Amino acid sequence: MSIFPNSDICETSVMSTNLVKQTDFDAIIIGGGACGLMCAVQAGFLGKRVLILEKNDRVGAKILISGGGRCNYTNLYATDQQFISQNPHFCKSAFSQWTVDDTISFFETYGISGKEKTLGQLFPVSDKAKDVVEVFTNLCDDLGQEIWLNAEVKAVEKTEGIFTVRAEVNGKQEYISAPSVVMAAGGLPIPKMGATDFGLRTARNFGMQIIDTAPALVPLTITGKDQPWYEQLSGNSVFCRVWNDRASFEENILFTHWGLSGPAILQISSYWKPGEVIYIDLLPNQNIAELIKQEREANGKRMLLAFIAGLYTRKFAEALSDRLPAEKNLASLTKTDIEEISALIHEFKVKPAGDKGYDKAEVMRGGVATDELSSKTLEAKKVPGLFFGGECVDVTGWLGGYNFQWAWASGFVIAQNL
Known part of the structure; x- marks a missing residue:
């Protein structure tokens, strides 16, 4: 079985065996992000030799920018309940094999203590994402794992049990x-950092199903007659509850000149589809x-x-007054007035025009459909020796x-099964 995702630049459908470097790598890991780096290190602990192929000029590029350069490397309350998938039970096995406590212990062993910022979010005490990356690069050096930078994978082939x-x-x-390949190439967000659909194309060309993809944890846009109202509030942040019929989050929202952002909006965006309404309790x-x-x-x-200005900023109160009987004093408010005020404050209705796309999406x-993978090993059921991990999985x-x-x-998990 062979695939050539960039077949337009290939002159043949079969790689020349004369050009293949015979190596003693147990696996080739495509992608030097969080999943690929952890896999390489854990494989090294088990005495397995791997090669990481990283498209960029350094590994861990997304780690380095995460959390504003501080890296929110885990969450104290992480369970399978905080994940979206066609199979919501799929990640249970992986999380039972490698727990939050394992993550904390691993980083503490190599000099990174964590501090909780809010809602269980754990950051290095140093507030430096580069410290997280250095744990892996140092361990790869110590374990003899190879990393090739500026290495863009063009094609993968499997012949007689060898990739x-x-x-x-x-x-x-x-x-x-090598006898195994690990697809840890990430997803589509932040294309300026080299993100591509290579992992998805690899799976598809091996006959595997792909669940439709979309930006997630992404700001939402407002257009049309309502856009000027949001623009006047640009920069205002308000603690809210944001919900639809699938999820609810209580965190800050941020008004911008093009719509809505902030933690609560990013969260609900993963559960939002174009054309749908979301509700905000202000x-x-x-x-x-x-x-x-x-x-x-x-x-x-x-x-x-x-x-109202006593509850919010003056600017936000004045914007709300456009939709309220602001000229009245409290004594003159009718029952209908109060019902309308309550509806506006507690069920503020928003119908986003869209989202900011993969350029601004976090994930x-x-x-790759979870039905195509073993939940215990993350190996492709149809292609023994081919593993998928991290963001490219559903x-x-x-x-x-x-x-x-x-x-x-x-x-x-992948490292244990190479």
Whole structure:
């Protein structure tokens, strides 16, 4: 079986065996991100020799920019419940083999202590993502694992139980063979950092099903007549509850000149589809009608705008006043007025025009169908020796370190089965 994702640049459908470098690698890992690096290190602990092929001029590029350069490397509360997949039970096996405690212990062993920022998000005490990457590069050096940088894989072939990988390394064609290949090439987000669909094309050309992909953990856009209203609020952040019929999150939202961002919006975006409405409670865990009643009894002459400004910033209150009977004082508000105010505050309805796409998305939803893989080993059922881990698999986590936990866990599991 052979595949040539870039077949337009290939003159033949079979790699020349005369050009293949016979190696003693136990596996070739395509992608030097979180999953690939963990896999290489764990394989080294087991005495297995691997080669990482990394397209960029350094490994861990996405690790280095994550968390604003600080790297939220796991979440204290990560379970299978915070992941989206066609098979919500698929990741349970990996998470039982490599737990959050394992992640914490691993990094502590190599000098990285964690600190919780919020909602279980764990960052290095140093606040330096490069420290996380250096753990892996140092261990790869110590274990004798090879890393080839500027190595773009062009094709993968399997013949008589052996894989051959064709890669362009610093402008030179290389052919490398090994009994196993690990696809840890990531997903589609942040193409300027070299993200491609190579992992998905590899799976598809080996006859594997791909679940439709879409940007996830991504800002949402607003267009049309409502856009100026959002633009005037650009820069304002409000603690809210955001929900639809599939999920609900309580965190900050951020108004921007093109729409909505912030943690709660990024979270709900993974559960949103074009054309759907999302709802925002602008005052979660409180009842605006009850607050108005209490304030009216104490000071009925107070203007509604002044009252609302006491709950939010003045700028945000003035923007809301466009949709409220702001010219009234609290004593003059009718039952209908209060019902309309309550609906606006607690069920603010938004119908996004779209999202900011893969350029701004943190992760990808969808990917290689979990039905195609063994949940215990992450090996392709149809192609023995071919493994898939990390973001290219149809397992997408929440914001807050969850996707790194999946990357570490899947890398560990694959290493045990090479």
